[in-house]
Amino acid sequence: MKEWVAVARVEDVQKLLRVEYGSQEVVLFRLHDGIYALRDTCSHEYARLSEGEVWDDRVYCPKHGSSFDIRTGEVSGLPAVLPVERIPVKIKGGEVYVYIENW
Amino acid sequence: MSEAVTVEIGEYKYGFAFPDRSVFKTRKGLDEEIVRTISRMKNEPEWMLQYRLRGLEAFRRKPMPNWGADLSEINFDEIYYYAKPTEDRKGRWEELPEEIRKTYDRIGIPEAERKFLAGVGAQYDSEIVYHNIRSDLERKGVVFCAPEDALRDHPELVRKYFGTVIPFNDNKFAALNTAVWSGGSFIYVPKGVRVEIPLQAYFRINLESFGQFERTLIIADEGSFVHYIEGCTAPIYSRNSLHSAVVEILALKGARVRYTTIQNWSNNVYNLVTKRAVAYEEAVVEWVDGNIGSKRTMKYPAVYLLGQKAHGEVLSIAFAGKGQEQDTGGKIVHAASDTSSVITSKSISKDGGIASYRGLIKVYPQLTGIKSHVVCDALLLDPQSKTNTYPYMEIESEDVSMEHEARVSRISEEQLFYLRSRGLSESEASLMIVNGFLDPLVKQLPLEYAVELNRLIELEMEGSVG
Amino acid sequence: MDNLRVEAEKIFETLSWPQQSWESWRRTPLEKIKLEDRFREHPSFTNGKGKASRTSPLIEEGQPRNGWALEVHWITDSWKCYRTEDASRVELYDWFIHLPEEATPVLEKRMQGLSDRLQAWNLAYPTHGLLLKVPPHTRLLKPILIQLEADGNTLLSLPHLLILMGKDSEAQVVVRFDGRKTAGIFYSGGITYQGEENSQGTLVVDRLLPSEGKFFLSFEGYLQRDATLNSLEVHLGGVLSKTTWKAILEEAGAKADLRGVYVATPRSHIEMELTQSHRSGHTQSNSLYKGAVASGGKSVFQGLIVVGKGAAKTDAYLANRNLLLGSGARADSIPRLVIGNDDVRCTHGSTTGRIPEGQLFYLRSRGLPDREARRLLIEGFFEEVVSKVPEIYRDDVVNRITEAL
Numbered sequence: 001m002k003e004w005v006a007v008a009r010v011e012d013v014q015k016l017l018r019v020e021y022g023s024q025e026v027v028l029f030r031l032h033d034g035i036y037a038l039r040d041t042c043s044h045e046y047a048r049l050s051e052g053e054v055w056d057d058r059v060y061c062p063k064h065g066s067s068f069d070i071r072t073g074e075v076s077g078l079p080a081v082l083p084v085e086r087i088p089v090k091i092k093g094g095e096v097y098v099y100i101e102n103w
Numbered sequence: 104m105s106e107a108v109t110v111e112i113g114e115y116k117y118g119f120a121f122p123d124r125s126v127f128k129t130r131k132g133l134d135e136e137i138v139r140t141i142s143r144m145k146n147e148p149e150w151m152l153q154y155r156l157r158g159l160e161a162f163r164r165k166p167m168p169n170w171g172a173d174l175s176e177i178n179f180d181e182i183y184y185y186a187k188p189t190e191d192r193k194g195r196w197e198e199l200p201e202e203i204r205k206t207y208d209r210i211g212i213p214e215a216e217r218k219f220l221a222g223v224g225a226q227y228d229s230e231i232v233y234h235n236i237r238s239d240l241e242r243k244g245v246v247f248c249a250p251e252d253a254l255r256d257h258p259e260l261v262r263k264y265f266g267t268v269i270p271f272n273d274n275k276f277a278a279l280n281t282a283v284w285s286g287g288s289f290i291y292v293p294k295g296v297r298v299e300i301p302l303q304a305y306f307r308i309n310l311e312s313f314g315q316f317e318r319t320l321i322i323a324d325e326g327s328f329v330h331y332i333e334g335c336t337a338p339i340y341s342r343n344s345l346h347s348a349v350v351e352i353l354a355l356k357g358a359r360v361r362y363t364t365i366q367n368w369s370n371n372v373y374n375l376v377t378k379r380a381v382a383y384e385e386a387v388v389e390w391v392d393g394n395i396g397s398k399r400t401m402k403y404p405a406v407y408l409l410g411q412k413a414h415g416e417v418l419s420i421a422f423a424g425k426g427q428e429q430d431t432g433g434k435i436v437h438a439a440s441d442t443s444s445v446i447t448s449k450s451i452s453k454d455g456g457i458a459s460y461r462g463l464i465k466v467y468p469q470l471t472g473i474k475s476h477v478v479c480d481a482l483l484l485d486p487q488s489k490t491n492t493y494p495y496m497e498i499e500s501e502d503v504s505m506e507h508e509a510r511v512s513r514i515s516e517e518q519l520f521y522l523r524s525r526g527l528s529e530s531e532a533s534l535m536i537v538n539g540f541l542d543p544l545v546k547q548l549p550l551e552y553a554v555e556l557n558r559l560i561e562l563e564m565e566g567s568v569g
Numbered sequence: 570m571d572n573l574r575v576e577a578e579k580i581f582e583t584l585s586w587p588q589q590s591w592e593s594w595r596r597t598p599l600e601k602i603k604l605e606d607r608f609r610e611h612p613s614f615t616n617g618k619g620k621a622s623r624t625s626p627l628i629e630e631g632q633p634r635n636g637w638a639l640e641v642h643w644i645t646d647s648w649k650c651y652r653t654e655d656a657s658r659v660e661l662y663d664w665f666i667h668l669p670e671e672a673t674p675v676l677e678k679r680m681q682g683l684s685d686r687l688q689a690w691n692l693a694y695p696t697h698g699l700l701l702k703v704p705p706h707t708r709l710l711k712p713i714l715i716q717l718e719a720d721g722n723t724l725l726s727l728p729h730l731l732i733l734m735g736k737d738s739e740a741q742v743v744v745r746f747d748g749r750k751t752a753g754i755f756y757s758g759g760i761t762y763q764g765e766e767n768s769q770g771t772l773v774v775d776r777l778l779p780s781e782g783k784f785f786l787s788f789e790g791y792l793q794r795d796a797t798l799n800s801l802e803v804h805l806g807g808v809l810s811k812t813t814w815k816a817i818l819e820e821a822g823a824k825a826d827l828r829g830v831y832v833a834t835p836r837s838h839i840e841m842e843l844t845q846s847h848r849s850g851h852t853q854s855n856s857l858y859k860g861a862v863a864s865g866g867k868s869v870f871q872g873l874i875v876v877g878k879g880a881a882k883t884d885a886y887l888a889n890r891n892l893l894l895g896s897g898a899r900a901d902s903i904p905r906l907v908i909g910n911d912d913v914r915c916t917h918g919s920t921t922g923r924i925p926e927g928q929l930f931y932l933r934s935r936g937l938p939d940r941e942a943r944r945l946l947i948e949g950f951f952e953e954v955v956s957k958v959p960e961i962y963r964d965d966v967v968n969r970i971t972e973a974l
Contacts, residue, residue, distance in 0.1 A: 053157070065161075065270025077267040078381065078407060081438035081467060170592070469896055483911030486881070492906035498921045501864075501893040505921040507904070513911040 003102050006095040010035070013096060016059070018050030022103045026087055028096060029070045031057055036070050037087035037098050044080040132180045135159060138282050141185045145251050145285075148258065154271060158281025161272035168275070171461070172399040172428040177373055182345055184283045184316070240298065245329075246291040247302055250318050253289035260291060264322055268351035268379050268407075277377040280316045280349040287317030287348065292327040292358075301330040301363070319350040323358035323386075330361040344372045346397075352380035352388060356410065359387040363548060367396040370426060374400040384410030384439075391547055394421045394429050395560070403461060405434035408442040419448040420544050422560065423456030423488070432462035432493075437500075441472035448479040449544055451537060452488035459491040464498075464505060471502040479509040482540050484533070534561060570668040570698060573676055577692035584686045591685075593842055596869045596901060597811055602783060604687065607725065607755060627663050636961035638711035638740075643697060645720045658707045659740075664698025664729075672700055672731055679761045679789055688787045688813070690727055691759045697728035701742065705735035705765070712741035712771075712959040719751040729759040734768035734796070741771035741959045748782050757785040764796035764823075771799045773958055775966070778807040787813040792852075795822035801957050803966055804831040804839045804860075805973045811840040818845075818852035828954045829858035830966070832973040833866030833898070840869040843887075847874070850881040850910075857888045859954050861947055861974065864895030872904040874917065880910050887917035892924060892950055894974070947974060 007019040008028060017028045018040055025040040027050040038059070040050050047063035054060070058067045058076050066080030073086035088099040127144070129137045138159050142152040167174060240247065246257060254261050271281040292298060323329055346368060354360045360380065368374055374397040380388040390404035406415030417433030435444040450458035460479045481490035492509045514536050522532035537560060538545075586604045587594045627648045633640040639656035642649050648663050662668060676692070683689045697717060703709070717728055732742060748754040756776070764770050776784050784807055790798050804810050816825040825845065833839045845854040854874070862868050874885045891900035904917040924946050932942035951970060958966055 055157075060270065060272070062272070064274070065272040067267075067270060077270050078379065079270075079273065079436075081407065081409060081436065468899075481906075481908070483908070483913075486878070486911050488911060490906070490908045492904075492917070494904060494919070496902040496919060496921060497899070498891070498893065498901070499897075499899040501896050501898055501923045503893065503922055505919075507902070507917075507919040509904070509906055509917050511906060511908050511913060511915040513913075 001102055002099055004090065004097045004099055005102065006097050008096045010091060010094050010096055015054055016050055018048065019098075021098075021100060024100045024103075026098055026100060027059070028089070028098075029054065029059065031070060035089055035091065035096055037089045038068065038070065038073050039085040039087060041084070042066055042080060043075075043082040043084050049084065128183055129185045131183055133159070133162075133182075133184050133279075133283065137184060141283060141285065144185075145254075147251075147254060150262065151254060154266065155282050155284075158271040158278045162275060162278035162282055165272065165275040165278055168401075171401045172430040172457075172459075174373065174375075174399060174401075177345060185285055243296045243298075244293040245296060245298060246289065248289055250284070250287050250289045250320060253291075253320070257289075257291065260322065261289070261320070264351070264353055265320060266351075268353065268381055269349050269377050273377060276347040276375045277349050280318060280347050280377070284316045284318035284349065287319040287350075288321075288331070289319070290321040290329060290331060292323045292329045294324045295326045296324075297328040298330070301332045303332040315344070315346045315348070317348045319348070321350075321352045321360060321362070323352075323354045323360045325355045326357040327355075328359045330363070333362070333364045344368075346372055346374045346376070348376045348378075350376070350378040352378075354380060354382045354386035354388050354413075356384045357386060358383075359389075361389040361391065362404075363391040363393075365393040365395070365548075366400065369396060370398050370424075372397045374402065376400075376402040378402065378404040379407065380405065380415070381407045381409050382413035382415055385412045386410065387414045387416075389416040390418070390433065391544075392417065392419045392431065392433075393544075393548075394419070394431050396427075397429075398426065399428045399430070401430045403432045403434050403463075405436070406444065407436045407438060408444065409438050411439045412441045413439060414442065415444045417446045417448075417462075418544050418547055419446070419450075419460075420541055421448070421450040421458045423450065423452045423458040425454035425456060427456045428459070429457070430459045430461060432460045434463040435465070435475065437464075437466040437470060437473050437475070440470045442470075443474040444476070446477040446479075447544065448477075449482075449541055450480070450490060451482045451484065451540070452490050453484040455487040455489075457489045457491070459493065460509070461493045463495045464507075465496075466498045466500050466503055466505070468499040470500040473500060473503040473505070475503070475505045477507040479507075480540070481509070481511045482537065483511065483513050484537075570664045573668070573673060574693060574695070576677075577680055577689060578694075580680055580683060581686055581689040581693035584683060584689050586686045593813075593871060597840060598809065598838060601809060602755075608686075608690075610725075626666055627661055633714070636711060637714050638709045639713040641699070641701070641713070641715045643699075643717045648699065653711070655709055655711065656713070658704050659709070659713070660700075660702040660704065662700040662702075664695065664700065668698070668700060669702075671702075671733065675731065675733065675761060675763045675791070678791065679759075682789055682815070684813075687757050687785055688759065690757050691729045695727050695729050696723070696725065698731075699728070700731045700733065702733040703735055703738040703740045703768075703770075706737045707735065708737075708739040709741070712743055712961060714743050714745065714962075716745045716747060719748040719754055721750040724751060724753060724755055726754060726756045727758065728756075729761070732760070732762045732770070732772070734762070734764045734770045736765045737767045738765075739769040741773075743773045743775065743959060743962050746774075746776040746784070748784075749777050749779050752779050752781060754779060754782045756783065758787075760786065760788045762788070762790035762798065764790065764792045764798055766793050766820075767795045768793075769797045771957070771959070773801045773803065773962065774812075775803040776807070776810070778810070781808055783808065784810040785812070787815075789815045790817065790825070792816065792818050792820070792823035792825060794820040796820075797824045797826075799826045799957055800828065801954065802829045802831075802841060802858075804829070804841070805969050806832065806834040806837050807839065808836055809838050811842075813842045813844075815844040815846060816854060818847050818849060818854060820849050821851035823849070823852045825854040825856075826957075827854065827856040827858075828957055829856075829860070829870075830951055830954050830970070831858070831860035831868055832970055833860065833862040833868045833900075834973050835863050835865035837863075837866045838869075839867070840871075842871045842873075844873045844875065845885055845887065847876045847880040847883040847885060847913075849877075850879060850883060850912075852880065853884045855886045857890070857954055859890045859892075859951055860900070861892040861894055861950070862898040862900050863974070864897035867899040867901075869901040870903065870919075872917065874906050874908075874915055876906075876908045876910050876913050876915060878909045881912035883910065883913040883915065885913070885915045889919040890950075891919075891921040892947065893921065894923070894947075944971060944974065 013030045027040040029036045042061040044066045052060045052062040060067045067077035073084040382388045388406045415435045421429035423429040433446040452458045633651040639652045870889045872887045902919045
């Protein structure tokens with residue numbers, strides 16, 4: 001069951017921020033045009049994207065450099081070939097909400 | 104009873120070094136200042152400098168691999184990471200400094216060029232010093248130049264693809280290359296253009312303890328074809344040399360790229376290379392990888408099959424003689440349906456040399472029509488030599504036909520007996536058998552390389568001539 | 570037993586629990602098993618909280634069921650055995666009561682080869698220890714069954730079974746771990762086998778797990794001059810199962826025929842690590858592991874043929890065959906060779922694919938419904954490995970394979 005869950009305050013999200021809700025792991029990004037979210041697991045070898053680097057609106061996995069478009073989760077560079085799940089975000093009352101499983 | 108086949112390694116034909124005539128050389132070791140110097144000397148755009156610095160940071164952070172050949176003797180602080188040998192690019196053969204011309208005379212470039220090769224980007228201590236592109240290629244719109252030139256003349260192309268196949272922190276040595284890369288080849292083949300003549304380049308390490316970090320990027324646009332040949336030699340040194348190249352290939356829809364390497368570094372060189380290609384819909388990439396020299400080689404050419412009906416092949420020959428470790432293989436990732444792959448690996452170990460095959464076939468989920476075939480053959484020439492085979496197969500789709508076989512053998516008594524009874528000496532007979540073993544692969548090489556390879560094997564197998 | 574156990578405890582202390590970063594554990598969902606926690610939950614013997622000795626000896630009770638030469642059962646808290654006249658010379662020892670001297674060198678050899686705490690656990694803190702000895706020149710016509718049945722209460726089972734085959738002996742042994750009564754049971758077992766000169770042993774290991782049951786087993790077999798071992802591991806279902814099976818051919822003439830059957834049902838994770846280690850020349854090993862993986866299941870087969878420097882005239886063969894039964898099935902196959910001598914014949918092969926369309930079509934054109942046709946083909950696929958199972962046990966295995974599918 002998915003639902004909107006508040007995971008952080010807007011000001012807490014600087015460049016990137018990892019948040020956990022139950023067993024869900026999400027990474028929030030602040031780009032010039034808003035806050036975006038992706039599943040915090042690289043589709044290549046399961047490392048945490050939140051421990052990687054952000055350049056030019058892309059996130060680079062710390063393990064082998066797989067890169068993903070932050071807005072869509074699509075692969076922008078190998079060795080990953082599968083996209084990372086894009087998580088819907090909404091801002092309400094200074095809180096960042098993400099649409100994820102509630103467990 | 105078997106007799107050990109006693110053969111001697113021939114005199115290393117290219118074993119010579121010229122006095123160092125480098126015009127500019129950074130100090131030993133690696134830090135941010137050196138990376139900035141390299142970038143400044145090449146007049147690079149800011150984004151490339153920043154990318155190099157990210158590579159440097161990743162290189163420092165990443166650990167050495169805890170698998171593969173023995174790399175414990177590499178001392179990163181003792182290496183010179185950049186040297187520029189002449190003032191600028193030379194357009195004509197006659198204008199090259201005499202020493203460099205002499206070097207290439209011995210290797211045979213003039214004959215090769217005189218024959219029918221399209222163009223040669225030659226490397227002497229990190230910079231392209233001799234460069235020539237044939238006019239008809241230019242007319243077709245084929246770009247074949249140094250990566251530094253591509254950065255200046257085709258920045259949008261470079262920026263679009265550079266680092267997308269092998270990112271800055273893919274592994275420790277790719278990170279190093281990202282920081283200090285210099286020279287290599289940049290090739291762009293426009294849509295539908297077929298380059299019938301193989302494009303070649305020769306590399307050379309001259310300066311003692313000098314690392315070679317060429318960066319090659321090949322982009323074959325839709326429906327195009329190109330064959331690139333890389334072959335290298337290096338003089339013998341007292342200190343170790345490090346060769347850590349990165350090769351990225353993109354074969355767009357319907358394109359075909361073949362990349363052939365005959366590696367013959369002298370026996371003090373560490374050859375740690377990252378080579379990877381992506382093949383889109385109906386594209387074909389073939390790696391032909393011959394590893395004869397070096398002290399340690401770790402190289403696993405890879406093809407990522409990202410589009411339907413793409414095909415990837417790796418043909419690998421490795422020769423591990425005394426004191427050598429060849430740790431090679433291939434990697435194919437099936438990420439689209441109806442893709443196929445073939446890996447053929449043949450290795451020979453002699454005088455205690457170690458030849459290892461390391462490979463991966465990975466099939467992602469929910470794909471159909473996948474075919475893969477891997478064959479690894481190893482020949483051991485004496486009881487001291489070793490071979491290892493480490494194939495990994497990770498299959499996550501059901502409609503797959505995957506086969507893998509590996510065989511280890513030695514020259515059989517019967518074969519030897521038969522050939523000797525026909526009048527061949529023991530070493531002639533051994534050579535013949537070894538050539539027979541390699542033949543299916545050698546057949547894939549263009550003639551002059553087949554000849555060079557045969558000559559190299561002969562040198563390795565027999566005593567010195569004359 | 571206590572001296573041995575103390576020695577094993579010391580070795581246990583020096584080893585560590587398996588790590589995800591280790592090559593052989595890379596594909597195992599280690600986060601599901603929290604080994605250190607389980608270790609702490611259960612009392613160690615040095616604390617004096619565990620059972621340091623048993624009072625009731627091995628009970629001898631009448632005849633085994635038809636077809637078996639000897640049955641040895643552990644139920645609740647004692648060993649009971651049922652034997653025929655043929656098996657009268659077979660010796661059985663409960664370690665907790667008495668462990669004969671001759672076991673010591675073999676177990677010490679075993680302790681040299683321990684690679685991690687999981688393997689050392691059942692030697693340092695065993696819950697069960699059994700020695701089965703087939704004396705020299707004893708040949709059994711019918712097979713032996715050793716069955717360890719869970720009691721419904723104890724979650725942690727750390728058994729170690731030692732099998733000693735004397736010179737010129739012959740026996741078939743089926744070892745069965747039945748954990749169905751205890752939901753969430755966790756096994757970390759060990760089997761050590763020594764085949765003396767010219768002995769012929771057949772060993773089948775099978776386990777029945779409840780849902781959520783976890784099974785770890787490490788086997789090491791030492792084959793001396795002209796000794797033969799035929800073995801078969803049976804892995805049908807189970808949420809997490811990982812075995813290490815190592816055959817060490819120590820002397821010339823030794824032969825090992827190692828087989829495996831596995832069916833990874835949905836949610837199953839089955840891993841097998843097989844090593845054929847040729848320490849001496851003139852030895853032979855042959856392995857064939859065949860498995861079927863259903864959608865949502867995962868199997869990992871890691872094979873290794875090691876030929877030592879002095880092992881000339883080794884003949885070794887390894888084969889892994891995987892049948893994928895649905896999208897979402899995953900089979901990893903990693904057959905490796907480490908060869909240090911040139912006068913050898915070593916090959917390995919691995920194939921992975923699905924039920925060949927052609928064969929399926931043929932059977933369906935003969936009127937068989939799809940399900941039947943598939944079942945028949947899968948049974949045919951497993952036939953050559955299952956044929957090694959002693960006849961009396963074979964149907965059981967075949968039925969359970971069919972059930973699992």
